[in-house]
Amino acid sequence: MSADRDALRDTVREARRAGAALAALDPDGRAGLLGDLAAALEDERTRARILEANAADLARARSGSGAVAPALLDRLVLDGKKLDSVTDGLRRLTALPEVVGRVSLRRELDDGLILTRVACPLGVLAVVFEARPDALPQIAGLAWKSGNALVLKGGREARESHRALTAAAHQVLARHGLDVRALVLLEDRAEVDALLALDDLVDLVVARGGASFVAQVKSQTRIPVMGHAAGVCHVYLHRGADAAMAARIAVDAKCSYPAACNAAETLLWDDGAELAADAAIAALRARGVELRADQATRDRHPDLAAARDGDWDVEHGALVMSVRRVRGMDDALAHIAAHGSRHTEAIVTSDRAAAEHFLAAVDAASVFHNASTRFADGYRFGLGAEVGISTDKLHARGPVGVEGLLTYRWLLRGEGQVSASYGPGGRPFTHQDL
């Protein structure tokens, strides 16, 4: 065990060393690398190998002793459509401006004393993710765009798919003369525990999965952890809501991917939004959503099940939705403040002033007006891809793309200046932005 830990430490140290070359790529080199990853996933032979590996994972999952959750199978499947979406994202990421080395501040402190603030990679990213093969090349693309080394551990159900995709990525690195050790795929759960102890070598842990998994990772390491606590998102039908729009947004927010963290869990409707509520409830029921309602809603829809207290705080992750009547904006805001997870909140209304009030008042990573909560996503936001969604407020909030994988350094170039010459009574600083 201790020998294994030492081996892992060496592996991560090698990844850090190998990652320096990723950081040092020039913009053309970086674009070439990312473009080639997309091209590799379009190559017929590579694609066949990956789909074959995925078929083996699926067969294994289905032939297992226990029942497999449909949400897990949804995530596990890698088909042509998902691969197309990945390559599309990689090409968009390739086209985004170079971020490594970007100067975000250039300031003269005094004659011949020039300060710059320059973006640079974090160093080594550790990403622990689900059995979700399409995430692997997306994460690799983000790591390469930001010049970071990457240590990955994916869900074991996707082992063969993850292996095939890692092999493809390694080939691309090698073709560009880069050390393949900058991308490590771990397969053993015990290695994750050892990885989380390497706070001197790993700069950021991205934990993807359920809220309890993220909390467990956070409790286990001194490395900063990026992850979302839970996705308890609301759709609030204001009394100015259009009924057809309310139904459309409620259905998309709940049904288009119920396992996603940006899916809505609770429908709030205003006194005065009865028609919108009725339309949304009918549309959700037609899609087979189990609704759990408060008494005021059940007064209108007596055949709905009664919500229990805990229902307002739970991420169902399935075709289940809580419904509650609120008495106007303040009541809705209070409910969201008390029960929301600060992930994504949406208001449906034609009243622009009410919408702006909601947008200003809700403390969440994403706040939407007349749009589905499901838009809270790095690809949809135009970030190229996302490494995850953060419900923390520091560093990166909401969908995290390449910017969340960067830090910066302050560089000061002088001619021998010393601090004692400045300050009250001494030389003044010029502090002139250049």
Place this chain on the structure above:
Amino acid sequence: MSADRDALRDTVREARRAGAALAALDPDGRAGLLGDLAAALEDERTRARILEANAADLARARSGSGAVAPALLDRLVLDGKKLDSVTDGLRRLTALPEVVGRVSLRRELDDGLILTRVACPLGVLAVVFEARPDALPQIAGLAWKSGNALVLKGGREARESHRALTAAAHQVLARHGLDVRALVLLEDRAEVDALLALDDLVDLVVARGGASFVAQVKSQTRIPVMGHAAGVCHVYLHRGADAAMAARIAVDAKCSYPAACNAAETLLWDDGAELAADAAIAALRARGVELRADQATRDRHPDLAAARDGDWDVEHGALVMSVRRVRGMDDALAHIAAHGSRHTEAIVTSDRAAAEHFLAAVDAASVFHNASTRFADGYRFGLGAEVGISTDKLHARGPVGVEGLLTYRWLLRGEGQVSASYGPGGRPFTHQDL
């Protein structure tokens, strides 16, 4: 005790509520508030009250039973010069552009579907700081500029000074019709423990003080903590170093404020930088610095004490400096990587290529060429003031001014769009930055 905890929870909840009005100030209102804080500290009667309170603190410190460390007294003294420096910083902060509500991204996702990313306050800041009165109005200024509520706990030796300064700040808040509960001064050490447990109400803890204090705070809370681990900074005399400049920078980096975290702890000198090293060593000795040297340095300066192994990793915080000969750039970089705390590192050389190599290669918050490490400071960097210096890589790195006290929200304004309409086979996103 439990009643006290409940009282503190109520206090912090009130601070959060009161802070919302700070967040909502318009740019003129905010500038007026900050300018008035500066004016209050220039007002003769207020100033007299503050200096009187400080005199009481100093008398108490000196009359105590034990000896008081000179570094503590240095920090504890609040005189006209320090107050001038504070008001100067506050006026600069006032003049900086408004940051709350600043839009850092505006993107069309599709026709009538507009995404913006907007800066907003974190919410409630808790700052635990030294017995250092001038820090209090600086921190208050940064909190107000960023629209945050503030809970402060300063070192007990400065109790009277902190009270007088808080009273002045409360008067300014009240004069602007703002709730004084947005700024709380705690005085009881036990309250800090209770504060650190309020992870649902406090968004960021800033811990100022020694490395062990910061580590202790981090181990005690689930709230994100900003602080610096230690300041083991180096001055590296490259073989291209000018001797007079080497001496000047080494003396400023060590002697201008030895207790500061950006003071240098170790002098590295190259094979070939003998003259620069001799000049720096002579100048440091003339200023009374105790030097602890490796064997190669002692071969040239036999009367220097021998460095022990631990000396390379310690923040002396006093007029003590370690000295080591290195064999060129790579050896210097390896020493800094092994022993530096990623705070601030400086090279002295006239060789521009060597300097650029050093600036690119050192992984630290601040990396300097021909300038003293002591410039690593929010005021000197032109940030108006600093809430602290961060040696973490995430969120904020190096001197942390107002930007480190902000987060952002993603706002999406639509016309009823739903996610299912987009993606492969559906509508394309336009992703046009506006």
